[in-house]
Amino acid sequence: MALIIFDLDGTLVDSRPDLVRTVNAAMSEHGFASVGPELVTPWVGRGSRVLLAAALRHHGVDPQAPGFDFEAAFERFLYHYGQNLTIDTTLYPDVSETLAQLGEQGYELAVCTNKPERFVAPLLQHFGIRDRFGALLGGDSLPQRKPDPEPLLHLARHFGERPERCAMVGDSRHDVEAARGAGMPVAGLRGGYGSAEEFELHPPDVLIDTLAELPAWLSRITIAA
Ligand SMILES: O=C(O)COP(=O)(O)O
């Protein structure tokens, strides 16, 4: 048995439109105008606090300024996040089929995302793929989050697997860095939220354009179920 760990945003789902909605709804409470996906996308990937802080900085607010109540702003941000979770978010092509195929092949599957934990199961449930995964980790589930390797190592321990018998699949450098730190092979999905240059600087073991390419890669490396 082997474990495949999936990133969520930019890997299983394209949540960009709803993340833009969330940012804009939260910023409108501070009186700021809407911004587009080209600005918001690079802010995503290191968790919601980093996303909110980037949005505030863009609008000229120092999130660490002594007079600014970041925790209150974050609570409102999470409220809007929950309200805008599945409006325009889509499942990427081939995701359902590939997860089903990998499950049938005997792989354990898990999600490791920097998205807040409370939104992970509802989002997967919305697309009917929640039950494919034996474990879900969000960005606030542990003290560490990607690119720290600990969440991946935590999942490996949870399933009783050695890291070299696990694999990571993600769309950003944070996924590659976390996998490298954990000693796990990693597949990089092109076309997610990470830029092409990111994968040049942080190359995964394989670059794929769709999850449908995963089973062939997995059968080539040594973690075969
Ligand atoms: O919420 C984020 O920062 C990104 O989440 P991801 O780790 O699923 O890409």
Ligand SMILES: [Mg+2]
């Ligand atoms: Mg991602």
